[in-house]
Structure formats: structure tokens, C-alpha cells
Amino acid sequence: xxxxxxxxxxxxxxxxxxxxxxxxxxxxxxxxxxxxxxxxxxxxxxxxxxxxxxxxxxxxxxxxxxxxxxxxxxxxxxxxxxxxxxxxxxxxxxxxxxxxxxxxxxxxxxxxxxxxxxxxxxxxxxxxxxxxxxxxxxxxxxxxxxxxxxxxxxxxxxxxxxxxxxxxxxxxxxxx
Numbered sequence: 001x002x003x004x005x006x007x008x009x010x011x012x013x014x015x016x017x018x019x020x021x022x023x024x025x026x027x028x029x030x031x032x033x034x035x036x037x038x039x040x041x042x043x044x045x046x047x048x049x050x051x052x053x054x055x056x057x058x059x060x061x062x063x064x065x066x067x068x069x070x071x072x073x074x075x076x077x078x079x080x081x082x083x084x085x086x087x088x089x090x091x092x093x094x095x096x097x098x099x100x101x102x103x104x105x106x107x108x109x110x111x112x113x114x115x116x117x118x119x120x121x122x123x124x125x126x127x128x129x130x131x132x133x134x135x136x137x138x139x140x141x142x143x144x145x146x147x148x149x150x151x152x153x154x155x156x157x158x159x160x161x162x163x164x165x166x167x168x169x170x171x172x173x174x175x176x
Contacts, residue, residue, distance in 0.1 A: 005037065007070035007106070008156025009061070010148050011094045013050060016042040016057045017148030020068045021139070021156045034160050036139040038068060039149040050089055058096040065104045073101040074159035076151070077110045111158050116151075119158040 003022045010017035019039040042060045044053040065073075075098065078091050098108050114124035121134045132150040135141070138157055145153065 005070040006156040006159050007073045008152040009075040010151035013053050013089050013093045014044050015148050017152035018064055019153030019156045039145050039153050041146050041148045054093050054096045058100045061097055061100050072107045074109045074155045077112045109159055116154050116158040119161045120154045
């Protein structure tokens with residue numbers, strides 16, 4: 001049976017962070033809820049127009065999905081910024097990334113930035129450095145990932161923490 005994998009996505013129009021975690025029962029004799037698989041940043045040259053940038057990040061995400069076969073994708077929800085044009089562009093990129101995941105039969109879940117920070121660091125106002133550090137500890141990484149990749153791993157961890165405490169559907173059926 002294939003392992004259950006979570007793909008975390010930190011969306012953007014020029015940089016998209018991604019992180020893949022595997023739900024693990026035991027690692028080296030001790031229970032570890034998640035095992036780090038991979039993380040990285042999809043970078044698109046700024047000189048490309050928006051449509052081309054969105055196409056490139058969606059196409060590259062398709063390749064990531066093909067390689068790592070995640071069961072679910074967790075993505076950061078859009079937040080309201082001061083610049084409406086930037087928020088609109090980010091929304092377009094998020095939509096393309098979510099569509100690409102669904103075309104590959106990957107379920108999509110969304111989490112607010114404060115919810116992600118709360119889940120990973122214990123408070124909703126964590127800095128990028130705090131997130132990077134905590135992700136490094138939780139994923140048992142030798143060195144800290146790039147900020148966008150760390151954010152993506154934090155999003156994947158948030159999804160895992162949200163669903164780890166809930167009983168499975170089969171367990172619920174057995175209890176009733």
C-alpha cells in the first residue's frame with residue numbers, strides 16, 4: 001500500500017513553495033507523526049507575463065504531483081492585502097494550482113495564515129524565521145529550508161495536525 005502523502009503549497013506568481021510530508025507510524029522505533037520527503041521553490045522569471053508565469057508554476061506543480069504522488073494538497077488561503085491588484089494576481093495563481101491538483105485527483109484543503117502559524121509555532125503571529133526554525137525541528141531537517149519551502153512544509157504540517165486528532169471514517173462507523 002502506498003504511503004499517505006501531504007503536499008503543502010505556499011502560492012505565489014513568481015515563487016511557489018512546496019513541501020511533501022508522509023504520514024508515518026514509526027520511524028526508527030519511535031512514533032513520529034510525519035516524515036519529511038521533499039521541499040523546494042518553483043521560481044519563475046519576473047520578465048514573463050502573468051499568464052505565462054501561472055502556466056509555468058501550474059505545469060511544474062503537475063510534475064511535482066507526478067513525482068511524489070500526494071493524496072492531498074494543503075494550500076494557504078488568500079488573505080486581504082493592501083494592494084488589490086496583487087491579491088487578484090495571487091488569487092489567479094491559487095486557482096490554477098488548485099485546478100492542477102484536482103485534475104490529478106488530489107483533494108485540496110485551505111488554511112488561513114494565522115491558523116498555519118498557530119499549528120506549527122503555537123501562536124498566530126509567528127515570523128518567517130520562527131516558522132523556518134520550527135519546521136526544521138518538526139521535520140528533523142539537517143539545515144533550514146528556504147522561507148517559501150518552509151512555509152509550504154508548515155502548511156502541510158498544519159493539515160496533518162488538523163487531521164491527526166480526528167478519528168478515521170471507518171473508526172467512526174465502528175463506534176456507532
